Amino acid sequence: MxxxxxxxxxxxxxxxxxxxxxxxxxxxxxxxxxxxxxxxxxxxxxxxxxxxxxxxxxxxxxxxxxxxxxxxxxxxxxxxxxxxxxxxxxxxxxxxxxxxxxxxxxxxxxxxxxxxxxxxxxxxxxxxxxxxTNVYDVKTGIGRTGRVYLTVPANASGQGQVEVTVSGRRKIFTAMTKGAELSAFSNVRITEVGDDEVMWIESTETQPSTTTTEAQDAPPA
Structure with a gap:
């Protein structure tokens, strides 16, 4: 053979x-x-x-x-x-x-x-x-999990990059975080997206935060 x-x-x-x-x-x-x-x-x-x-x-x-x-x-x-x-x-x-x-x-x-x-x-x-020319909605990334592509500095002190799927397409977006530094290849969650398509992310080990607005709008017991 x-x-x-x-x-x-x-x-x-x-x-x-x-x-x-x-x-x-x-x-x-x-x-x-x-x-x-x-x-x-x-x-x-x-x-x-x-x-x-x-x-x-x-x-x-x-x-x-x-x-x-x-x-x-x-x-x-x-x-x-x-x-x-x-x-x-x-x-x-x-x-x-x-x-x-x-x-x-x-x-x-x-x-x-x-x-x-x-x-x-x-x-x-x-x-x-x-x-x-294909249209995609970046807002569909909110709540999804992704992976850090380029290290994101802590406390919104700089920008990194995150890889996430939006509208069925795997893409890389500019990312920032309000928490601790997120190193490359770590798993993250998209919490919000700015008008400039900057994604705000947090570690998947962090529990999703609930807004104080929801607490205030809740009816009294």
């Missing part, structure tokens, strides 16, 4: 070509495997490709200028994997199929990998533009 696989991928030819051909094959194969797994996650789990949705302000920035959107997506997971795939397989083709020398194959692999990366970046940018 193992010998059949080696014969199928022409492993003997790859090893006879040189170490660089083996490296190209390893990079291309590994990147392709990760790329396919990432696409499957996007399709069946609903994850946005490892490139989690940003807030509406970030989406607006991406739609206002080509440079901003491209810069953000250029170094996303999918873009880097696209570069590795293009680099690996084109380098291998240069060495085995076209029988080019190692230097020329390297330059061709770098050029094709870069094209793949930029192509993936632009594709993701336009996908985000399309998604940016």
């Amino acid at each position: 193992w010998q059949m696989v080696l014969d199928l991928i022409k492993w003997q030819l790859i090893t006879d070509t040189g170490v660089d051909a083996m490296v190209y094959f390893a990079i291309g194969g590994f990147a392709t495997t990760l790329f396919v797994l990432r696409l499957l996650l996007m399709l069946f789990v609903g994850d946005d490709g490892g490139d989690i949705d940003l807030t509406s302000a970030d989406i607006a920035d991406a739609t206002d200028g080509m440079e901003t959107g491209a810069a953000f997506n250029l170094f996303s997971l999918l873009s880097l994997l696209a570069f590795a795939m293009g680099f690996g397989w084109m380098g291998l083709a240069g060495r085995i199929t076209w029988e080019l020398n190692p230097t020329i194959s390297l330059f061709i692999a770098l050029a094709f990998g870069s094209i793949m990366m930029f192509g993936s970046a632009f594709a993701m940018m336009y996908i985000r533009r399309f998604e940016g």
Whole structure:
């Protein structure tokens, strides 16, 4: 069985070509495997490709200028994997199929990998533009639990970020807390949302507070 696989991928030819051909094959194969797994996650789990949705302000920035959107997506997971795939397989083709020398194959692999990366970046940018037209209600996040994405300073002294699902979409929002500092990856609860889409959060270990207004409005015993 193992010998059949080696014969199928022409492993003997790859090893006879040189170490660089083996490296190209390893990079291309590994990147392709990760790329396919990432696409499957996007399709069946609903994850946005490892490139989690940003807030509406970030989406607006991406739609206002080509440079901003491209810069953000250029170094996303999918873009880097696209570069590795293009680099690996084109380098291998240069060495085995076209029988080019190692230097020329390297330059061709770098050029094709870069094209793949930029192509993936632009594709993701336009996908985000399309998604940016979808309406979501940030208020639906109130009462939900999320996860701290970037540490939130204590006593409203600064801003961090929280990852939470709103209107069925997993997004990252600016967050603040009135309590103790909330470290990254800790579980939190959304207590309120400001007009600027800043989410106020508290640790899930804290019991939800009841407002004094409700106590005052309660009828006397």
